[in-house]
Amino acid sequence: MSRTDLAFGSRQRLPSSIVISTVWRILTRQIDTNQAQDDTVLREACTQARYGSDREPARKAMAATRGDYDRRARYVRVLAESTAGGLGSRVDRTTGRVDTDAAWTDQWAARAPNNPDAQLVRAHSLMSRAWEVRGGDWASAVRPEQWAEFHRLLELAGQVNDLARHLAPEDPTPWANQLELMIDQGASTEEIEETWRELTRLDPWHRQGHALKLTYHCKKWGGSHEAMFDFARSVAAAAPAGSPLHVLPVCAAAEWALWEHDRESPDSTADEIGQRWRQDPIMQSDLDNALSLWFHQPANRHADWLNDANFLAYGLARTGRDADAAPVFASIGRYMTTVPWSWWGDRVRGDAAFIRARRRARRAA
Known part of the structure; x- marks a missing residue:
């Protein structure tokens, strides 16, 4: 697109800030990268939980997925990742650690210790925050302190996920979480395959x-x-x-x-x-x-x-x-x-x- 097009026929050179803002408005009308996509229930649950401090839409959304394991896996992932970049992902400047009590997923799980939905979302939220600390670079570019916090968060996620698995033994979702954790932690082939067998026993065609x-x-x-x-x-x-x-x-x-x-x-x-x-x-x-x-x-x-x-x-x-x-x-x-x-x-x-x-x-x- 030329500057002439952006100026609606004018040949006058536009300031770069106007060009950038105009292009950005056009792009944002053409694409939507919100992970909830066209699921209005999931969008509202993420928005209210993260910005409105209202966990009730998330609780209702997760409760509605029980028995629908395909949708349940997606809701756990998207709700959990809504914590990335938020309060619960802030690193303490003194300790270098991520606060694992401040995110809405942490608070929900603390107030509902026997709710498998809350524990599942918190477990995956901790995994998402671990990756936020690690970053997306190749392993050779990750600093030692990043690795230490990455593994600490994953270990905590595993403990929370074990609780979710205990609370909902017939749910394949904690086993999908477990598989992801094992891959992230570099588990042995035998451990991976054991988890894989249990996951596919519960849901042979589990997409995630x-x-x-x-x-x-x-x-x-x-x-x-x-x-x-x-x-x-x-x-x-x-x-x-x-x-x-x-x-x-x-x-x-x-x-x-x-x-x-x-x-x-x-x-x-x-x-x-x-x-x-x-x-x-x-x-x-x-x-x-x-x-x-x-x-x-x-x-x-x-x-x-x-x-x-x-x-x-x-x-x-x-x-x-x-x-x-x-x-x-x-x-x-x-x-x-x-x-x-x-x-x-x-x-x-x-x-x-x-x-x-x-x-x-x-x-x-």
Whole structure:
């Protein structure tokens, strides 16, 4: 967009602050990265708990998910992550520690010690705050004091999660939390597999659990590309039609591209990675299967549907399949997810990559 366009026909040069604010208003109308997305109940619960000091909407929202384990996993994650950057994430300048009593999740759990919902959300909140302390850099860039606080918070999260598991023994959600904790803490393969068996016993097609197991197999977590793709494709091959697990191989490809661009071939361009995908018949088959066996199925939308749609749109866009991507983008609307769009590469912002890919798809429709 030129400055002439922004000035509605005027050729006068605008101050940079006006240009930036105008572009920002346009972008924020086009995208919405709130993790609650189009779930108005979840949005209100997060907002009221974090900013309005009213935990009742969160309590009611979580109580309504009992028995609906797909939605329950999402609500736990999104409610917990609403604490990131807030009061409960502030680091004490004297001790260097995060306050683990001040967040609304801490206060809810303290006042409802026998409520598994409160304990689940607090456990995941502590995990989110641990990652906020650690940061998103590669392990070699994390300072010793960050590692110490990271592990302290994860250990506390494990204790709280154990209580949640005791309070709700038939709920797979604490086992998904446990799997994530074990991956974060570098647990042994035997411990990971034991947790995995219990999780899948309670819910054989648990979406978040499978996404976490994929993470465990990623090269960045000590796995390998081969193990990651083998897991993703074997799960997709066995999953019933309509299952979001048909998108898992596309998620694996996005992980591969991130590693390739950041670690193996940092000088490669996003277009070069896209070209490799276009020339890979197995990758094209993965995209075809995700479209036909999940996206075009008449099944009801699962809780993290928009997240999976973003991964599918990302895969289609990177391979130049803009016409196929058009209905996927139409279903997403403005609800862009930061991951995987922030992985595009070439120093392109995630929102810019999303908007550019969506524009190409609309033109190809």
